Amino acid sequence: MKNLPENWLTNGLIDFEYKKYLLLDYLTSVKKEFEGQRLYPVFSDLILHYQNLQQVREHKKLVYEQFPQRITRADFEKLELMYEKIVQDDETMQQIEEIMEFAAPRFSNALSEGKEIYEFIENNLEITPVGITPIYHDTGYLFLETFPQKETRLYRYQLSVFQNSFEKYRGLHLDFLESKHRRLTDTYENLKLELVKKDKLLPNPATFAVIAKVPCPFEQSLLPVAKRILLKYVSNLNAQN
Structure with missing residues:
Protein backbone atom coordinates (compact mmCIF):
# COMPACT_ATOMS: atom_id res chain seq x y z
CA MET A 1 0.00 0.00 0.00
CA LYS A 2 1.22 3.50 -0.83
CA ASN A 3 1.37 6.02 1.99
CA LEU A 4 0.08 9.57 1.91
CA PRO A 5 1.95 11.90 4.31
CA GLU A 6 -0.21 13.32 7.07
CA ASN A 7 0.66 16.88 5.97
CA TRP A 8 0.33 16.10 2.24
CA LEU A 9 -1.99 19.06 1.71
CA THR A 10 0.55 21.75 2.59
CA ASN A 11 3.88 19.96 2.39
CA GLY A 12 6.11 20.39 -0.66
CA LEU A 13 4.90 21.84 -3.94
CA ILE A 14 1.50 23.53 -3.58
CA ASP A 15 0.09 22.80 -7.01
CA PHE A 16 -3.36 21.48 -7.85
CA GLU A 17 -2.28 19.01 -10.54
CA TYR A 18 0.57 17.67 -8.41
CA LYS A 19 -1.60 17.20 -5.33
CA LYS A 20 -4.32 15.64 -7.48
CA TYR A 21 -1.79 13.09 -8.75
CA LEU A 22 -0.64 12.27 -5.20
CA LEU A 23 -4.19 11.83 -3.96
CA LEU A 24 -5.43 9.70 -6.87
CA ASP A 25 -2.34 7.48 -6.66
CA TYR A 26 -2.98 6.96 -2.95
CA LEU A 27 -6.70 6.26 -3.45
CA THR A 28 -5.89 3.72 -6.17
CA SER A 29 -3.77 1.77 -3.67
CA VAL A 30 -6.58 2.08 -1.10
CA LYS A 31 -9.04 0.58 -3.57
CA LYS A 32 -6.73 -2.39 -4.21
CA GLU A 33 -6.58 -3.06 -0.47
CA PHE A 34 -10.35 -2.91 -0.17
CA GLU A 35 -10.79 -5.23 -3.15
CA GLY A 36 -8.83 -7.82 -1.18
CA GLN A 37 -10.97 -7.07 1.92
CA ARG A 38 -7.85 -5.79 3.68
CA LEU A 39 -9.10 -3.11 6.05
CA TYR A 40 -6.16 -2.21 8.25
CA PRO A 41 -4.06 -0.16 8.42
CA VAL A 42 -5.55 1.49 5.33
CA PHE A 43 -9.00 2.18 6.82
CA SER A 44 -7.71 3.94 9.94
CA ASP A 45 -5.19 5.85 7.80
CA LEU A 46 -8.02 6.98 5.52
CA ILE A 47 -10.11 8.13 8.49
CA LEU A 48 -7.18 10.20 9.77
CA HIS A 49 -6.71 11.93 6.41
CA TYR A 50 -10.42 12.68 6.11
CA GLN A 51 -10.62 14.09 9.63
CA ASN A 52 -7.57 16.28 9.02
CA LEU A 53 -9.08 17.59 5.79
CA GLN A 54 -12.41 18.34 7.47
CA GLN A 55 -10.65 20.15 10.29
CA VAL A 56 -8.77 22.36 7.86
CA ARG A 57 -11.94 23.06 5.85
CA GLU A 58 -14.00 23.95 8.92
CA HIS A 59 -11.29 25.80 10.84
CA LYS A 60 -9.03 27.20 8.17
CA LYS A 61 -7.14 29.32 10.65
CA LEU A 62 -5.41 26.11 11.71
CA VAL A 63 -3.64 26.10 8.35
CA TYR A 64 -1.10 28.56 9.74
CA GLU A 65 0.30 25.74 11.88
CA GLN A 66 1.54 24.10 8.70
CA PHE A 67 3.15 27.27 7.30
CA PRO A 68 5.88 28.11 9.83
CA GLN A 69 7.93 29.87 7.17
CA ARG A 70 5.11 32.36 6.65
CA ILE A 71 3.36 32.63 9.99
CA THR A 72 5.26 32.05 13.23
CA ARG A 73 4.31 31.93 16.89
CA ALA A 74 5.93 35.32 17.25
CA ASP A 75 3.31 36.72 14.88
CA PHE A 76 0.44 35.39 16.99
CA GLU A 77 -1.05 38.84 17.73
CA LYS A 78 -1.07 39.69 14.03
CA LEU A 79 -2.42 36.28 13.04
CA GLU A 80 -5.92 37.39 12.11
CA LEU A 81 -4.73 40.14 9.78
CA MET A 82 -2.09 37.96 8.18
CA TYR A 83 -4.55 35.14 7.64
CA GLU A 84 -7.08 37.42 5.99
CA LYS A 85 -4.40 38.72 3.65
CA ILE A 86 -3.38 35.19 2.66
CA VAL A 87 -6.95 34.09 2.02
CA GLN A 88 -7.76 37.12 -0.09
CA ASP A 89 -4.56 37.65 -2.03
CA ASP A 90 -2.36 34.61 -1.98
CA GLU A 91 -2.39 32.16 -4.88
CA THR A 92 -1.15 29.40 -2.58
CA MET A 93 -4.31 29.60 -0.49
CA GLN A 94 -6.45 29.43 -3.60
CA GLN A 95 -4.61 26.28 -4.66
CA ILE A 96 -5.24 24.71 -1.26
CA GLU A 97 -8.94 25.56 -1.49
CA GLU A 98 -9.17 23.83 -4.89
CA ILE A 99 -7.28 20.79 -3.64
CA MET A 100 -9.58 20.45 -0.62
CA GLU A 101 -12.71 20.71 -2.77
CA PHE A 102 -11.34 18.00 -5.07
CA ALA A 103 -10.19 15.72 -2.25
CA ALA A 104 -13.17 15.85 0.13
CA PRO A 105 -15.73 13.83 -1.92
CA ARG A 106 -13.10 11.29 -2.95
CA PHE A 107 -12.04 10.66 0.64
CA SER A 108 -15.72 10.37 1.56
CA ASN A 109 -16.40 7.79 -1.17
CA ALA A 110 -13.39 5.71 -0.16
CA LEU A 111 -14.50 5.81 3.49
CA SER A 112 -17.98 4.62 2.50
CA GLU A 113 -16.44 1.66 0.69
CA GLY A 114 -14.29 0.80 3.70
CA LYS A 115 -17.26 1.11 6.04
CA GLU A 116 -19.27 -1.34 3.92
CA ILE A 117 -16.48 -3.91 4.11
CA TYR A 118 -16.12 -3.37 7.86
CA GLU A 119 -19.85 -3.83 8.45
CA PHE A 120 -19.94 -6.94 6.25
CA ILE A 121 -17.16 -8.56 8.28
CA GLU A 122 -18.64 -7.39 11.58
CA ASN A 123 -22.06 -8.80 10.67
CA ASN A 124 -20.44 -12.14 9.89
Whole structure:
Protein backbone atom coordinates (compact mmCIF):
# COMPACT_ATOMS: atom_id res chain seq x y z
CA MET A 1 0.00 0.00 0.00
CA LYS A 2 1.22 3.50 -0.83
CA ASN A 3 1.37 6.02 1.99
CA LEU A 4 0.08 9.57 1.91
CA PRO A 5 1.95 11.90 4.31
CA GLU A 6 -0.21 13.32 7.07
CA ASN A 7 0.66 16.88 5.97
CA TRP A 8 0.33 16.10 2.24
CA LEU A 9 -1.99 19.06 1.71
CA THR A 10 0.55 21.75 2.59
CA ASN A 11 3.88 19.96 2.39
CA GLY A 12 6.11 20.39 -0.66
CA LEU A 13 4.90 21.84 -3.94
CA ILE A 14 1.50 23.53 -3.58
CA ASP A 15 0.09 22.80 -7.01
CA PHE A 16 -3.36 21.48 -7.85
CA GLU A 17 -2.28 19.01 -10.54
CA TYR A 18 0.57 17.67 -8.41
CA LYS A 19 -1.60 17.20 -5.33
CA LYS A 20 -4.32 15.64 -7.48
CA TYR A 21 -1.79 13.09 -8.75
CA LEU A 22 -0.64 12.27 -5.20
CA LEU A 23 -4.19 11.83 -3.96
CA LEU A 24 -5.43 9.70 -6.87
CA ASP A 25 -2.34 7.48 -6.66
CA TYR A 26 -2.98 6.96 -2.95
CA LEU A 27 -6.70 6.26 -3.45
CA THR A 28 -5.89 3.72 -6.17
CA SER A 29 -3.77 1.77 -3.67
CA VAL A 30 -6.58 2.08 -1.10
CA LYS A 31 -9.04 0.58 -3.57
CA LYS A 32 -6.73 -2.39 -4.21
CA GLU A 33 -6.58 -3.06 -0.47
CA PHE A 34 -10.35 -2.91 -0.17
CA GLU A 35 -10.79 -5.23 -3.15
CA GLY A 36 -8.83 -7.82 -1.18
CA GLN A 37 -10.97 -7.07 1.92
CA ARG A 38 -7.85 -5.79 3.68
CA LEU A 39 -9.10 -3.11 6.05
CA TYR A 40 -6.16 -2.21 8.25
CA PRO A 41 -4.06 -0.16 8.42
CA VAL A 42 -5.55 1.49 5.33
CA PHE A 43 -9.00 2.18 6.82
CA SER A 44 -7.71 3.94 9.94
CA ASP A 45 -5.19 5.85 7.80
CA LEU A 46 -8.02 6.98 5.52
CA ILE A 47 -10.11 8.13 8.49
CA LEU A 48 -7.18 10.20 9.77
CA HIS A 49 -6.71 11.93 6.41
CA TYR A 50 -10.42 12.68 6.11
CA GLN A 51 -10.62 14.09 9.63
CA ASN A 52 -7.57 16.28 9.02
CA LEU A 53 -9.08 17.59 5.79
CA GLN A 54 -12.41 18.34 7.47
CA GLN A 55 -10.65 20.15 10.29
CA VAL A 56 -8.77 22.36 7.86
CA ARG A 57 -11.94 23.06 5.85
CA GLU A 58 -14.00 23.95 8.92
CA HIS A 59 -11.29 25.80 10.84
CA LYS A 60 -9.03 27.20 8.17
CA LYS A 61 -7.14 29.32 10.65
CA LEU A 62 -5.41 26.11 11.71
CA VAL A 63 -3.64 26.10 8.35
CA TYR A 64 -1.10 28.56 9.74
CA GLU A 65 0.30 25.74 11.88
CA GLN A 66 1.54 24.10 8.70
CA PHE A 67 3.15 27.27 7.30
CA PRO A 68 5.88 28.11 9.83
CA GLN A 69 7.93 29.87 7.17
CA ARG A 70 5.11 32.36 6.65
CA ILE A 71 3.36 32.63 9.99
CA THR A 72 5.26 32.05 13.23
CA ARG A 73 4.31 31.93 16.89
CA ALA A 74 5.93 35.32 17.25
CA ASP A 75 3.31 36.72 14.88
CA PHE A 76 0.44 35.39 16.99
CA GLU A 77 -1.05 38.84 17.73
CA LYS A 78 -1.07 39.69 14.03
CA LEU A 79 -2.42 36.28 13.04
CA GLU A 80 -5.92 37.39 12.11
CA LEU A 81 -4.73 40.14 9.78
CA MET A 82 -2.09 37.96 8.18
CA TYR A 83 -4.55 35.14 7.64
CA GLU A 84 -7.08 37.42 5.99
CA LYS A 85 -4.40 38.72 3.65
CA ILE A 86 -3.38 35.19 2.66
CA VAL A 87 -6.95 34.09 2.02
CA GLN A 88 -7.76 37.12 -0.09
CA ASP A 89 -4.56 37.65 -2.03
CA ASP A 90 -2.36 34.61 -1.98
CA GLU A 91 -2.39 32.16 -4.88
CA THR A 92 -1.15 29.40 -2.58
CA MET A 93 -4.31 29.60 -0.49
CA GLN A 94 -6.45 29.43 -3.60
CA GLN A 95 -4.61 26.28 -4.66
CA ILE A 96 -5.24 24.71 -1.26
CA GLU A 97 -8.94 25.56 -1.49
CA GLU A 98 -9.17 23.83 -4.89
CA ILE A 99 -7.28 20.79 -3.64
CA MET A 100 -9.58 20.45 -0.62
CA GLU A 101 -12.71 20.71 -2.77
CA PHE A 102 -11.34 18.00 -5.07
CA ALA A 103 -10.19 15.72 -2.25
CA ALA A 104 -13.17 15.85 0.13
CA PRO A 105 -15.73 13.83 -1.92
CA ARG A 106 -13.10 11.29 -2.95
CA PHE A 107 -12.04 10.66 0.64
CA SER A 108 -15.72 10.37 1.56
CA ASN A 109 -16.40 7.79 -1.17
CA ALA A 110 -13.39 5.71 -0.16
CA LEU A 111 -14.50 5.81 3.49
CA SER A 112 -17.98 4.62 2.50
CA GLU A 113 -16.44 1.66 0.69
CA GLY A 114 -14.29 0.80 3.70
CA LYS A 115 -17.26 1.11 6.04
CA GLU A 116 -19.27 -1.34 3.92
CA ILE A 117 -16.48 -3.91 4.11
CA TYR A 118 -16.12 -3.37 7.86
CA GLU A 119 -19.85 -3.83 8.45
CA PHE A 120 -19.94 -6.94 6.25
CA ILE A 121 -17.16 -8.56 8.28
CA GLU A 122 -18.64 -7.39 11.58
CA ASN A 123 -22.06 -8.80 10.67
CA ASN A 124 -20.44 -12.14 9.89
CA LEU A 125 -18.67 -12.47 13.23
CA GLU A 126 -20.45 -14.10 16.14
CA ILE A 127 -19.40 -13.44 19.73
CA THR A 128 -20.44 -15.68 22.59
CA PRO A 129 -19.36 -16.06 26.24
CA VAL A 130 -17.60 -19.29 27.18
CA GLY A 131 -18.76 -20.81 30.47
CA ILE A 132 -19.85 -18.65 33.40
CA THR A 133 -18.93 -15.01 32.96
CA PRO A 134 -17.61 -13.41 36.18
CA ILE A 135 -18.42 -9.89 37.34
CA TYR A 136 -14.92 -8.69 36.39
CA HIS A 137 -14.52 -8.53 32.60
CA ASP A 138 -11.49 -6.30 32.03
CA THR A 139 -9.07 -9.23 31.82
CA GLY A 140 -9.69 -12.62 30.29
CA TYR A 141 -9.37 -14.81 27.21
CA LEU A 142 -10.42 -14.45 23.60
CA PHE A 143 -10.89 -17.48 21.33
CA LEU A 144 -10.84 -16.35 17.71
CA GLU A 145 -11.98 -18.94 15.17
CA THR A 146 -11.16 -18.44 11.50
CA PHE A 147 -13.13 -19.55 8.44
CA PRO A 148 -13.02 -21.97 6.66
CA GLN A 149 -9.97 -23.61 8.29
CA LYS A 150 -11.64 -23.68 11.71
CA GLU A 151 -8.37 -22.76 13.37
CA THR A 152 -8.86 -21.25 16.82
CA ARG A 153 -6.33 -18.73 18.07
CA LEU A 154 -6.15 -18.19 21.80
CA TYR A 155 -5.37 -14.79 23.32
CA ARG A 156 -5.26 -13.17 26.73
CA TYR A 157 -6.92 -9.76 26.62
CA GLN A 158 -6.63 -6.69 28.82
CA LEU A 159 -9.03 -3.75 28.71
CA SER A 160 -7.47 -0.32 29.31
CA VAL A 161 -8.98 3.11 29.83
CA PHE A 162 -7.21 6.30 28.78
CA GLN A 163 -8.54 9.70 29.82
CA ASN A 164 -7.75 13.26 28.83
CA SER A 165 -9.41 16.53 29.81
CA PHE A 166 -12.40 15.91 27.56
CA GLU A 167 -13.27 12.20 27.43
CA LYS A 168 -12.32 8.62 28.11
CA TYR A 169 -10.89 6.22 25.54
CA ARG A 170 -11.05 2.46 25.83
CA GLY A 171 -8.45 0.18 24.32
CA LEU A 172 -7.93 -3.56 24.16
CA HIS A 173 -4.55 -5.27 24.27
CA LEU A 174 -4.13 -8.88 23.11
CA ASP A 175 -1.35 -11.34 23.95
CA PHE A 176 -1.23 -14.35 21.63
CA LEU A 177 -1.04 -17.67 23.49
CA GLU A 178 -1.37 -20.49 20.93
CA SER A 179 -3.30 -21.88 17.98
CA LYS A 180 -5.55 -24.91 18.03
CA HIS A 181 -7.00 -27.04 15.24
CA ARG A 182 -9.97 -28.13 17.25
CA ARG A 183 -11.26 -31.68 17.27
CA LEU A 184 -14.83 -32.54 18.24
CA THR A 185 -13.73 -33.04 21.84
CA ASP A 186 -11.98 -29.66 21.94
CA THR A 187 -14.92 -27.58 23.08
CA TYR A 188 -14.46 -23.96 24.06
CA GLU A 189 -15.19 -24.93 27.65
CA ASN A 190 -12.38 -27.52 27.57
CA LEU A 191 -9.97 -24.99 26.08
CA LYS A 192 -10.86 -22.57 28.86
CA LEU A 193 -10.22 -25.23 31.53
CA GLU A 194 -6.80 -25.99 30.00
CA LEU A 195 -5.83 -22.31 30.13
CA VAL A 196 -7.05 -21.92 33.70
CA LYS A 197 -4.80 -24.83 34.76
CA LYS A 198 -1.79 -23.17 33.14
CA ASP A 199 -2.53 -19.61 34.20
CA LYS A 200 -2.88 -19.41 37.98
CA LEU A 201 -3.32 -15.62 37.85
CA LEU A 202 -6.80 -15.98 36.34
CA PRO A 203 -8.73 -18.59 38.36
CA ASN A 204 -12.13 -17.70 36.85
CA PRO A 205 -11.44 -15.60 33.76
CA ALA A 206 -14.00 -13.96 31.53
CA THR A 207 -13.74 -15.82 28.23
CA PHE A 208 -15.34 -15.05 24.88
CA ALA A 209 -15.31 -16.79 21.52
CA VAL A 210 -15.51 -14.83 18.28
CA ILE A 211 -16.37 -17.05 15.31
CA ALA A 212 -15.90 -15.97 11.70
CA LYS A 213 -18.60 -17.06 9.24
CA VAL A 214 -16.85 -15.77 6.10
CA PRO A 215 -13.23 -15.85 4.94
CA CYS A 216 -11.21 -12.63 5.23
CA PRO A 217 -7.55 -11.67 5.71
CA PHE A 218 -6.60 -12.44 9.29
CA GLU A 219 -4.13 -9.70 10.27
CA GLN A 220 -5.66 -6.91 8.15
CA SER A 221 -9.35 -7.56 8.84
CA LEU A 222 -10.45 -10.43 11.06
CA LEU A 223 -8.22 -9.71 14.06
CA PRO A 224 -8.78 -5.91 14.26
CA VAL A 225 -12.55 -6.20 13.72
CA ALA A 226 -12.76 -8.99 16.32
CA LYS A 227 -10.88 -6.77 18.80
CA ARG A 228 -13.40 -3.99 18.28
CA ILE A 229 -16.32 -6.37 18.71
CA LEU A 230 -14.86 -7.73 21.94
CA LEU A 231 -14.14 -4.21 23.23
CA LYS A 232 -17.73 -3.17 22.55
CA TYR A 233 -19.12 -6.35 24.13
CA VAL A 234 -17.04 -6.06 27.31
CA SER A 235 -17.75 -2.33 27.60
CA ASN A 236 -21.50 -3.04 27.44
CA LEU A 237 -21.14 -5.67 30.18
CA ASN A 238 -19.28 -3.21 32.38
CA ALA A 239 -21.96 -0.57 31.78
CA GLN A 240 -24.63 -2.99 33.02
CA ASN A 241 -22.84 -3.57 36.35
